Amino acid sequence: MINYQNHTLTFNHKDALTEAKFSPDNNYIVTTSNDNTAKIWGVKTGKLLATLSHLARVVTANFSNDNLRVLTSSEDKTAKLWNVKTGQLIATLKHKESVYSARFSPDKSSIITSSDDKTAKLWNAKTGKMLFILEHEQIVNDGVFSSDSNYILTASGNIFSGQAKAILWDAKTGKQIHSFEHEYKVHKAKFSSDNSLILTASEDKTAKLWDRESGQMLVSFNHQAYVNQAAFSSDNTKIITSSFDKTVKLWEKKTAKLLYTFEHEAIVNTAKFSSDDKYILTACNDKTAKLWDSSTGKLLTSLSHSDSVKDIDFSSDNSFILTASSDGTAKLWKLKF
Secondary structure, eight states, X not given: OOOOEEEEEEEEOSSOEEEEEEOTTSXXXXXXXXXXXXXXXXXXXXOEEEEEEOSSOEEEEEEOTTSSXXXXXXXXXXXXXXXXXXXXXEEEEEOSSOEEEEEEOTTXXXXXXXXXXXXXXXXXXXXXXXXXXXXXXXXXXXEEEOTTSSEEEEEEOOTTOSOEEEEEEETTTOOEEEEEEESXXXXXXXXXXXXXXXXXXXXXXXXXXXXXXXXXXXXXXXOSSOEEEEEEOTTSSEEEEEETTSEXXXXXXXXOOEEEEEEOSSOEEEEEEOTTSSEEEEEETTSEEEEEETTTOOEEEEEEOSXXXXXXXXXXXXXXXXXXXXXXXXXXXXXXX
C-alpha cells in the first residue's frame, strides 16, 4: 500500500470529538466535542482562534458558504450562531430538547434546526427570528436544504420505534409536500445536486432513492445492518452507503449495481466522496479512516487514531483530509499524490 498522506496538525479537545469540518474556503476548521465546546482553528497555523461554548455535548457544526458564520447544535437544547472571525455569539436558537443538527440555506437567508422535541424549526439567519415550526411524529435527526434553497428535507424516527419517515417541505411556506417511509429510524436524508432525487439512510438496513417531484421510490440499496449515511457523488452517477455491518458500498445510481464493497473491522460511522469524486473516505470504530480509489475500489491509505474515528472531511481542493476521533483529537492530513 502506497503512502498517500502525511499527518501535519493535531487539534485537541478535553473529550471525544463528534465532528470536524473545513470552511468552504479551506481557511478554517471547526471541531465539535463531548467537552461542551466547538472550536475554530486556522488551517495554515493550527492555531486555536475561538472556543464556542455550550452547556452540554456539541453534536454538529456547519459553516455558512461565505465563511463568515458558523452554526453549532447541542444537547443543551440550543443551536447557536457565531461570528467565525471573532467567535462572538450572534443568536441562540432554542428547542425543548437536544438539537441534533443546524444548517444554513445555500442562499444564507435561513437556518434549519432538528431536534429531539419532534420538531424542525426554520429561522431567519440574520436575526435569529423563528419563521416556521415543522411538526413531526417522532424525533428529527437531521434537516437539509436543497441547493436552490426552495426545499427542506428532514429525517425522523426514534431508535427501534417502528415506521419512520423523511419529509419534504416547501422552504418558503413550511408546507409538507411528500413523505418517504422506512420501517425504522431515518438517520439522514439528502438531495442530489440537481435536486431531482432524494436519498434516505435508515435503521431498517436500507438506503432508498426517491423521485423528488412524484415522491415515488426508485431503488433500494441493501445492507446487513443499520445504514447510517448515504451520499451522492457530485455528478449524481454514483451513491455510497455506510453501515453498522462494517462496510461501505459504492453503487451505480441508475442500475443500482453494486460496484465495490469497502470493508472495515467495526461499525462504519460515515463515508464521503472527494469533490472530484475520485476518492472515497471512510470513518470507522476500528480506529481508522481509510482512503479509497472510487474507480478501482483499491485501498490507498489508512489514517490511524487511538480510538474510534467519528467524522471525516475533504478540503474543497482535495489537498487535505480531516479526521475526528473519540480519542479527543482531530487530525489534519496532507494528501500526497
